[in-house]
Amino acid sequence: MKPPTTPSGNPPRRRRRSAEIARKEILDAAQKRLSEGGPEAIRLQEIARDVGIAHPTIIHHFGSRDGLIRALDARAVEALTRDVVAVLKRGESPTAEVELIERVAETMEEQGLARLIAWWALREPGADPAQGIDPPSLVENISKLIAARVGDEPGLVAREHETVSFAVRLAVIATFGDALLGDLLSPAEEPEREAERRRFRAWMARLLREGLTAPEDPSTS
Amino acid sequence: MKPPTTPSGNPPRRRRRSAEIARKEILDAAQKRLSEGGPEAIRLQEIARDVGIAHPTIIHHFGSRDGLIRALDARAVEALTRDVVAVLKRGESPTAEVELIERVAETMEEQGLARLIAWWALREPGADPAQGIDPPSLVENISKLIAARVGDEPGLVAREHETVSFAVRLAVIATFGDALLGDLLSPAEEPEREAERRRFRAWMARLLREGLTAPEDPSTS
DNA sequence: GTTCTTACTGACACTAATGTATATAACTTT
DNA sequence: AAAGTTATATACATTAGTGTCAGTAAGAAC
Structure with missing residues (x-):
């Protein structure tokens, strides 16, 4: 025929x-x-x-399908790194923490990066990330940048190194978690949800900033 | 034959x-x-x-396979709820925050709950969770319990409601994120990693406690 | 134009996973 | 002990999704 x-x-x-x-x-x-x-x-x-x-x-x-997935991974991590470093490099504004968190959150959410990362973490339980990318040293570098910035500001006591890296880690983790589970945990309904989420992020940024700069208080019991 | x-x-x-x-x-x-x-x-x-x-x-x-998955979901959320409520109910100790976070983290990690939740969140982007379970109101209830506890302690100013619920939300989200991405972000190697992670959680608990009890400081600019 | 490279396609082979149909055996009940 | 219930097994049907192959055409180079 x-x-x-x-x-x-x-x-x-x-x-x-x-x-x-x-x-x-x-x-x-x-x-x-x-x-x-x-x-x-x-x-x-x-x-x-x-x-x-x-x-x-x-x-x-x-x-192969796997090749496609690896390319996805690489591109996503690249994008996130670029964003974060960009904000940090030019960040002298006092609201840099808020801006940073907003920016990361944006990348996580709008680009679907959080889902991609989560999926990756699920797929490769204890594996190293895509070829040559090194998250610990990324966190390390960000921590140093922040520590330097905090040290520059007058009247603020820079924390010891581990504290700074803890803060960065918390920021990354929380932003990630919020992108994935935020809608699930938020009591707000659709119209106000976005505003509430922004407030949450701002609150988080302030909390982190305080944790980084306020004097330590071991007598919290 | x-x-x-x-x-x-x-x-x-x-x-x-x-x-x-x-x-x-x-x-x-x-x-x-x-x-x-x-x-x-x-x-x-x-x-x-x-x-x-x-x-x-x-x-x-x-x-069906799907039925199995739904059963998994239900059981996991149930377990988590049980754990959290248990700690909160009997929690008068001043280190309750640490204990709570440790407990949740344990459930998240050892039981593989974090992976399960992540997987669920990936599967059903904007959906409601398994039948009849209501995370927002869970967070709500936990927030109330904590607010009551904080209000009971002398010398501490209870925050407005949203702040408390933000803190709970951050705790859940961070614990979740850490269980999934912790190994990835931690610079520590295998033997010390567990200790470092415990320190991180303790630091986080203290930060949250301070955020809940210290006087607000809107002049952070 | 003609040639060359390679992005692209349709048809098909292969695998692997879920679900169905029917039969069997391990307990319970009487 | 006989009958009933149902947890479990084997064998098969079905579907779906990746990857292969050989060939086509779009644009570049000449």
């Missing part, structure tokens, strides 16, 4: 992207799927349909 | 549990798999092999 390999009846009009653009479009679609659906929502066929290509094309660009 | 349905050659020696025990054993095995492997590690066949049964037996008890 019809030649299976060459359906010359209707011209098959393909769009041909550059490899770079194709990869980006595929990654975007995959990230969106991961954000909206669950972890099992990364199906090559569905992603392909979103982009408007056939699923073998994804394999062509990333080698 | 051999009768397929009745291999009467070797007596097939089955163990027959009560439905209740069978369900528990299956849930335990599933939870363990979820803790160790990734979210895709919940395979009926593997769980069945762990328990020592055939996989249709799981379907017999839970209806």
Whole structure:
């Protein structure tokens, strides 16, 4: 009836992207799927349909489903690092903590980064992260930057190093957790929820700042 | 050659549990798999092999894979609620915050609850939790209990309600995040990691306590 | 234009996982 | 002890999702 390999009846009009653009479009679609659906929502066929290509094309660009996932990981961590470092580098404003937390929270939530990280943590229980990326030293570096900043401000006592890194860790962890579970734990309904969440973040930022600068008080019993 | 349905050659020696025990054993095995492997590690066949049964037996008890998962959810949230409420009910000790956080952290980590919750959050982006369980009101209740306790202690100013609930929320979120990402963010190596993590929790507990009791300081700019 | 590279496609093979159907055996009840 | 209940088993059907293969066409280089 019809030649299976060459359906010359209707011209098959393909769009041909550059490899770079194709990869980006595929990654975007995959990230969106991961954000909206669950972890099992990364199906090559569905992603392909979103982009408007056939699923073998994804394999062509990333080698395998696993390759796609690793590329997702790498890109996400890169984005977060860039954001954080950017804020810290230019941050002399007194509200830098709030800004930092807002920025990280934004990346976590809007870009679906929190979900991606969570998914990654679930997949590889005790593994090291994607190739060459080193979160502990990232936290370490951020801690140093903050410690330097806090030390610069007059009248504030810089904490010992571990305290600073604890604070950074708490900020990261809390932002992450809030992006994942915030809606679940917040009593607020839809219209006000966003405002409440902002208040929560501001409160958290202030708490962290106090923890970093106020004199230690071991006699809390 | 051999009768397929009745291999009467070797007596097939089955163990027959009560439905209740069978369900528990299956849930335990599933939870363990979820803790160790990734979210895709919940395979009926593997769980069945762990328990020592055939996989249709799981379907017999839970209806479907999804039923098993929902049962997992329900049991986990139940466990957490029980733990938290237990600590709060009997908590008059001044170190109750530390104890509470330790307890929750323990449940999160050892029982693999954090992974389960994370997995759940990933699966159902904006959904309500398992049947009839209501985390917001749980947080609400915990907040009230804490507020009452704080109000009882002399010399401490009880914060407004939202502050208390923010603190509870932060505690839950941070404990959750730490259970998932702690190993990733901690610079410590294996032998000392546990100690460091305990220090982190203690620091967090103190920070929260201060945030709940110290006088507000809006002039932080 | 012609040639070359490679992004892209349709059809198919393969695997693995859930769920179904039917039978059996371990307890309980009488 | 006989009958009834149901936890459990084996074998199979079904589906779905990844990856392979050989060929097509879009754009670049000449």
